[in-house]
Amino acid sequence: MAVFDYQAKDRSGREVRGRLQAASEAEAARALREQGLFVLRLRASGRSGAAAPGAVREGALARAFPRISLSRRMMFWRQLHTLLRSGVSVSEAFRSIGALNSGHLRRVLLDVAERTARGEPASQALAAYPGTFPPAEVALLRAGEYSGSVEAVAGTIADMNEREIQVRRSFMMELAYPALVLLALLFIPLLPALVLEGGGAAVAIIRQKYVPPALIIAAAFVALRILLAAVPVAGEAWDLLKLRTPGIGAIVSRLASAKASRLMAAAYRAGLEPSLALELAADSCGNAALGRRLRAAAPEIRAGQDLAGTLARAGALPRRALQMLATGEQTGNVDGMMETVAQYFQDEAHSYLKIAAVAAGVLGLLVAAAFVLMKVLGFYSGYGSSLTPD
Template sequence: MPVFEYTALTASGKKLKGVIDADSLHSARQKIRNTGNYPVTIKETTAKAAGDKTSLLTRQIGQGIKQQEIHLATRQLATLLGAGIPLVPALNGLIEQTSNRSFKTVLAQIKDAVNEGNSLTMALTNHPRLFSKIYINMVRAGEASGSLDVVLDRLAEFGENQHAIRSRIKAALLYPLFMAIVGVLVLFLLITFIVPSITSVFEGTQQALPLPTIVLIAMSTILKQFWWVVLLIILGAVAAVHWYVATPAGRRHWDMLKLTMPGVRDLSIKTASARFSRTLASLLQSGVPLVSSLMIVRNIVDNVILAEQIREACEELEKGSSLSQFFRGGKWFPPMLVQMMAVGEQSGTLDKMLAKAADSYEKEVEAKILALTSMIEPVMILTMGVAVSFIVVSILLPIFEMNQLIK
């Protein structure tokens, strides 16, 4: 059934935009009028009208559609299917409940594709920027096994848990970031505006200034007259590092640095292990084959070194080796994870063992990040204290020397 985007006027003259499905343009116009609104413009947004459905979806995806909305819609769809409602009516229910206009259009197009005889998996593949490979493969496995509602429920839980972890980490980092910005601004104002008015007293004297005072005056002059040059240098350095990390060689060096740098190594490995375990467990629980699951997981560990090791694991599995046997010879994945893999393979509960490992590593990562953020605050206070002390000492030293000369 075609999908139409429309603009209408309410009885009070207020402008209204929305999405509606109908058999024809005339039916769409009639449906809008039946709601008590007057249609102004109606435009068909189905694949037939667009001529190129993929390009249309590409333009729409990501424009105001949040991941939380996808998780909520997944949960609602799982509930509707679990209650015995067929897929198309269930998608209709989602469209009616969704307030986001862009997401409503996407859902309507998915329903239209399913109505034409396509599977839900095929309909979702038209939206690669909105639905990840993990999402699509789990839905494919759910359709193949006849347990789509269970898989969708698991997908919603997986997405909600990942979002909750990211939200807690962002919240923990927010206060230190705010403190850092305020500290830098305070120091900048002190050095560029307060210090010059105080050090100008020393300009008329013939007294040789102490080295800290000379350094402070030089810093003040540079920041006051050439602050834009300093800003450009900082931005240029950040852009250069970002460009280098975006190159294959730079990304490899950066990922290797994260895995070997003291203080960062443990956090990076445990973060990757948590993401690896959680995603692989979710895919296996949904019925996706192990090798296919690993090929998907290697794209989300966010580290090319680990991705290469996972790819090698896939090759060894196809030769008859076990997953734990391969990773036992590596040096990046923690021994506890490898041992839980071995237990899971022996007992036939690999997915459950990986889920338990993910629970453990996610808690460790969150605790470690919270510990690091709690250490940032005293370090920042100490840094600010040292900087302010340097400014105060640099100003007081010449004053003390002047007093000594007067005596």
């Protein structure tokens, strides 16, 4: 018999830590579920969370830069939902989807298939790959395992990811115009050298003046992403800065609130207790500063307070969103109303982004016009000086 350390939550949302003996990790997880505990972490005693044999290791770099795209992850959950609905077992579903993929995702899914075939819960196996499957998705899957609705939860996660893809595409379209203006601003200084001295001179300028700053910016970006993923305090400070930045803060806060609302709706449908659903949204909303406000409301909800009133006291959501949430509580349709709240935040963020994109485009054109005007004035000033006799 092996000894396992566990971290879990009971039905009231209270965190429980302890140690138990079991023949395997799967048996330990099953014993905890039978006690009515929601397992957060489980590992062999004395082991620092090492991956199982054959598992793919993932570190801070994988968490900072996910190994698979959101669209591939959405497709995985959609395939899992379809296979489970057709009666395929969980382990066979993972094996079938893994065989259809390649590279990192294939190795991960085949490893998860082996572990689930030995009796390990799928959520526990996926939790070993936080750089591939976000903790929020793993927690929703775990809730589905507890409620016996894994198939429905897989479909919910697929829908949630699909909406996220649509949001990103719409934002990319809005940012296309400012991006083109920025490229034009970078290209305009090269025009004199390109026209007067040819392409070789322009390439030399790019190598001397453009490439070094670009490399420095890229290196700083990578270092910042790794730092924010590895140091939670730094991540929260960065998120707070984004919320307080004029213009950007309005967009960031609404996007994070939309994601939190959508996660809460999914957690409610998966059968999670309200306080656990709120903590899941707080941990995975994409902004640690907003997550802190949401998490601060969890103890009151565990004590039986209403969700809308508690979030109002925590200052986590705007008044209009809280009014919609209160209506959902009164009608018993919290998950449906949270979806409405998420769409409300998403539409507001889109509106703010449109305004910011237009403003950035106009500002870029003004800067370009000023630069061209300075060049023209400089040219004619020099030309006039050359015509003036000494």
